[in-house]
Amino acid sequence: MTDLLRVDDVEVHCVIGVYAEERTTPQALRVSLALALDAGRAARSGELVDTVDYARLFGQLRFVLQRGAFRLIETAALALCAVVQRAAPVVDELTLTLKKPGALGGNGVPALSLTRRRAAVGVVDDERLWAGPDASVDAVGVPAGARLTLPVGCAALDVEAGRQGVVVEHDGVVDAVDRARVLLLVATPPLARGAWTVG
Structure with a gap:
């Protein structure tokens, strides 16, 4: 059923x-x-x-x-x-x-x-969800204490913060926090996989 x-x-x-x-x-x-x-x-x-x-x-x-x-x-x-x-x-x-x-x-x-x-594919930390002619959408796992640096044209949403997520990108850098999190990245134009840096 x-x-x-x-x-x-x-x-x-x-x-x-x-x-x-x-x-x-x-x-x-x-x-x-x-x-x-x-x-x-x-x-x-x-x-x-x-x-x-x-x-x-x-x-x-x-x-x-x-x-x-x-x-x-x-x-x-x-x-x-x-x-x-x-x-x-x-x-x-x-x-x-x-x-x-x-x-x-x-x-x-x-x-x-x-x-x-549903596709029979497991979820991994870093995952290309979509890439098309206009934009790319990625889910990126960021460890606790790490910073994420994004290229121009890319924005990040912390999917676990708040009821509807919180946009966390600021001047291309997502600051370190005390917890691991998954970020949804949307880039226009589309990014090559791994065009961001975690460190």
């Missing part, structure tokens, strides 16, 4: 599109998720770890959309699916829908839906 957790029409303002005005002016994008999981597991344990922390997940999705400056919703959708698969290990299958309500001047709403099943 599969249960479905839905979050519908979360609005994110971001740069998305191919036309000149779309490259400079943020516009509304609506994000919906349908996540297939075993709801009974969380119901029995009463623990958030056994379900999806959708506030934290949407914080990550918002960060990727706002920093990615994608040209096509197809590219954005594939990048977001990769983030969901990493951030929500209890999800067996996901359907992500992106709607671009302003694209046709109120005369219809273009939408794209993608469905993806």
Whole structure:
């Protein structure tokens, strides 16, 4: 038996599109998720770890959309699916829908839906989640006490800080902290793997 957790029409303002005005002016994008999981597991344990922390997940999705400056919703959708698969290990299958309500001047709403099943790949500390023509998205494990130096055009989100994550990049350097953490890096243009330094 599969249960479905839905979050519908979360609005994110971001740069998305191919036309000149779309490259400079943020516009509304609506994000919906349908996540297939075993709801009974969380119901029995009463623990958030056994379900999806959708506030934290949407914080990550918002960060990727706002920093990615994608040209096509197809590219954005594939990048977001990769983030969901990493951030929500209890999800067996996901359907992500992106709607671009302003694209046709109120005369219809273009939408794209993608469905993806969980890949049978384990999670590692440093992981390339997505690389496309517009941006790259990486998950990077940073040990306690280490600093992370980022190239220009790269931003970092501490996915474990706060309900929706905290943007921690400052002048290209993420300062050392007293705990190990995972950072979500979004770079425009896309970075080569390992273009950042941890030390």
